[in-house]
Amino acid sequence: MQTQITPAELKQLITEGRCHLVDVREPVEHAEEHISAARLIPLGELEKRASELPKDKSLVIHCKSGKRGTKAQEKLKQLGFDQVQNLEGGIEAWKAAGLPVASADKKVFPLMQQVQLTIGTGVLTGAALSLTVHPYWVFLSAFFGAGLMLAGSTGWCGLAILLSKMPWNRVSGQSCGSAKNCSA
Incomplete structure (x- = not known):
């Protein structure tokens, strides 16, 4: 399994329901803009909340640009998750590809x-x-x-x-x- 996934490939997996998308950014960042299908589990909470994630389904991690996603991917592999990919370029690449993002009603300064x-x-x-x-x-x-x-x-x-x-x-x-x- 490749370690990186492009926005177009992720869109296809989401449409087909073949992956579990995890946003590892902070709640304020997620509220500002996020991919609708993403579940928020901040990087700092990933280890203690890993039990909430399915081990039998492909996981795709995303952050803002890919750096935290790579760290999350490494942590999850250490915790026994085999099917983990990182969204190449993060949500910035997702938006650059013209794909939709959602935002919360509550606005807070970063x-x-x-x-x-x-x-x-x-x-x-x-x-x-x-x-x-x-x-x-x-x-x-x-x-x-x-x-x-x-x-x-x-x-x-x-x-x-x-x-x-x-x-x-x-x-x-x-x-x-x-x-x-x-x-x-």
């Missing part, structure tokens, strides 16, 4: 944009308060700067993890899962 807005607000607030109230407010700006340096050097973003747990980032009662990397 997680990275939420992180940027929060950090920008914190830095601006710290600077304004340090000029008008007390010079020690500059440490608020320093706190957000240190957080950016930590996220940039380690790939771990505590603010993204915190924001992913917020109620507005929940879709159908699920949280965004582990936002390990700010640039996910």
Whole structure:
């Protein structure tokens, strides 16, 4: 079995009902746009929710561009799933092929944009308060700067993890899962 599948091949499998499509992006991304037949299981939850997937049916994984899909494919093969393919180019290739996408009624800023807005607000607030109230407010700006340096050097973003747990980032009662990397 080939490891990659094209959008046209996937469309055919969906039409014939011969595959189970899994979207491994985060709930906010899925709500923004998704392939109607896709079931959402974020990459960070894949191992603990693998029992929800059929082992006797072909699985097709998709993400935004293919990188997370490849990681999911490797995880599922380690868990004993033999028939796993990754949508080549992810949902971006699906859309480029002119195939339809659906979206949820609920619109939320992408997680990275939420992180940027929060950090920008914190830095601006710290600077304004340090000029008008007390010079020690500059440490608020320093706190957000240190957080950016930590996220940039380690790939771990505590603010993204915190924001992913917020109620507005929940879709159908699920949280965004582990936002390990700010640039996910």
